[in-house]
Amino acid sequence: MKPFEQFIGQMMESARRVQARDPKAATDVIQQALAQAGLLAPQQKTGAPPPAPEFVDLNPPPAWSKPRPRPRPAPGADSGLPGRFIAGSHACEAGSRRYKLYVPAHLPAGRRPLIVMLHGCTQDPDDFATGTGMNALAEETGCLVLYPEQDGRANRSHCWNWFEPGHQARGAGEPGILAGMTRQVMKDHDAEPSQVFVAGMSAGGAMAAVLGAEYPELFAAIGVHSGLPAGSARDMISGLQAMKKPGRARSLREAVPIIVFHGDADHVVNAANGEAVLKQFVGAHAGLRATPLHASEDGASAGGRRSTRRTWRDEEGQVMAEHWTVHGAGHAWAGGNPAGSHTDALGPDASREMLRFFLNR
Template sequence: MTAFSRIDMGEVTRLTRAGQLTEAMALLQGRPAPGRPRSATGPGAATGPGAARTGGGAARPWPALDMVAPSIPGGAWTAPGSAPGATGDAPSAGTAPSGRQGLSETIRSLRERFPKMGAMPGLAEGFGAGRSAPVPVPEGARFEERSYAGAAGSRTYKVYVPSGYAGQALPLVVMLHGCTQSPDDFAAGTQMNALAEEQTFLVAYPAQPASANMQRCWNWFNAGDQQREGGEPALLAGIARQVVAEFSADPARVYAAGLSAGGAAAAILAATHPDVFAAIGVHSGLACGAARDMPSAFAAMSGGGSAPARGAHAAVPTIVFHGDADRTVNPVNADHVVAQATPATALGEAVSSGAALGGRAYTRTVRSDAQGRPVVEQWVLHGAGHAWSGGSASGSYTDPSGPDASREMVRFFLAHAREAAPTQH
């Protein structure tokens, strides 16, 4: 009998949808759920590394991931009720998806809530992993892997060089993937390479290895990864500098954008390296300092965290996208990112609303300086969950029905350049 066949996936999924993720995790790991008698069929597995702890007392309930698994290979992860042919809300707590789809959805839920949980041998491998479909590369363009090594460690990354590159000083966009994703998956989902080909700029995709985080999340919640010297900010800034040097890119037009954990990492880069990044994009992410450890990360993601101090860091122009139905990272975090990015000087404000061609409605707020330049731009995506707006179904965590976040971010980025000054090292 396999580990999968011994697990009551209906009960695991019911617990997940009810927000009882500690209990669901226990069942997946072969342990009795808290408050339930131990099964007589055999001993439960020992608690794995990274198994959730919420402190003394009863476990705190966390909402389940609000994304529905694709019904066909290569399909998009969509919000409940938004998938083709959907007729209403997600299944009730007592309705369990069956087989691999149910297990995949449940493990994704648990992984998003417990970013550093250990792998479950024989069970979690292969579920919820970022997709690896080949990314198309036009004739004359390149999409190549590189590596960077510095005092803080090393990381691999991929870089897209458009066919129009001929040695000129191009802008650079650094794209930071979310948990379980990879550079290829993120490139496919965001379609940023297609925009780079169209508008002639470079794109770099740093890769977070499982050795740094079991689910390949950027460690935005670690205090050591929120500082300029050492940790992941130093690695990511080092990658940006290395690409600028190799391709003679324009150091005044370097930008960073990311989804979820990657969005949080981008917000950290704005705080730690305003001398490197001229503007950032945060999609479904969190502000720098929103958490300092795992318990405070859970609190921040669910909306219970405190807002980071305004004015604690140099303000870098920022564009923010967030679904108001996101149950993975509470939408209040978008407001925290905006507050952190807003300078002390008075800004003008313009609010507009509309709907994308795919049907997703949105509200857009633009705050501009005295010269009319947008400094902070916020898009609230109505009814959207935890997914890249306007993304392609060829990548994971995408919402094709929304406005094109990639195109809007590039528009915002290219309106900003750092003042000429020597880059700090």
């Protein structure tokens, strides 16, 4: 058995212990798994009760070899840019979340596009902004960039809870909060309603898929990097199973244009999930428009890694979907800044390609 498969099996066993109302046994399984993966140093026993186990999106992947040090971004790491990176919060009936918003120094006249960026587990807005470099691109294009922040009280690993039914439907849970936050920022900063987009990494990518499925009137297109299809899990155990091997994704009655990035060496979220996300949204386009989507394929070497891009166009020639397979890449944002976590600097530049796809709507 491969180390990653063993780790997944242990996490699933821990979840079973939780369901059996045996939190101590579940904690023991988690600690054993982390110790075997080199992620937990041996600890002396204390009289304190063990922490309750919870879902972990496995982002970053287990470090089977000695990890190399990586510089961490400081708060406001994009302060060298001329625009403003401001903090805010949004509250509604579904709950509340904080956010950071990048406002370029030289905004275009009239309304401007808005990009919503959903971080992965263990990340935050500053880290994700640094790693993706999206704020620098915003200066080039005059876009607003919104970075919602997951609350540690909602998920201790700061994962968006994409795997829970309560966070997969319109008007409730985290999708409701994120949609409300988007509308608030649109109103406060004069965003163009026809040019609002959402992209995310890992758990953030899975939540971006949920938002694209549930709010097609709000988001003009979505980007899913190393994520999973909307509604691909119903609890922690099925979430872990989907990360290893995607199941059958639910059909969508309506969907938005989509761009997908996934590394074919991703051992955290299996690359087959990228294909599953694509199939989910392309299927909705085909049924909705009643016209075939034509696929084309090309190979390219960009930014140091070979990648394969496939595109689907409608009968008018409009690109409705793109799928990028980054060969040899793991669970990391393609073309990202190494000063941010979970990035692969070798490229291709996922941020630039997503922005191109969005703004060509």
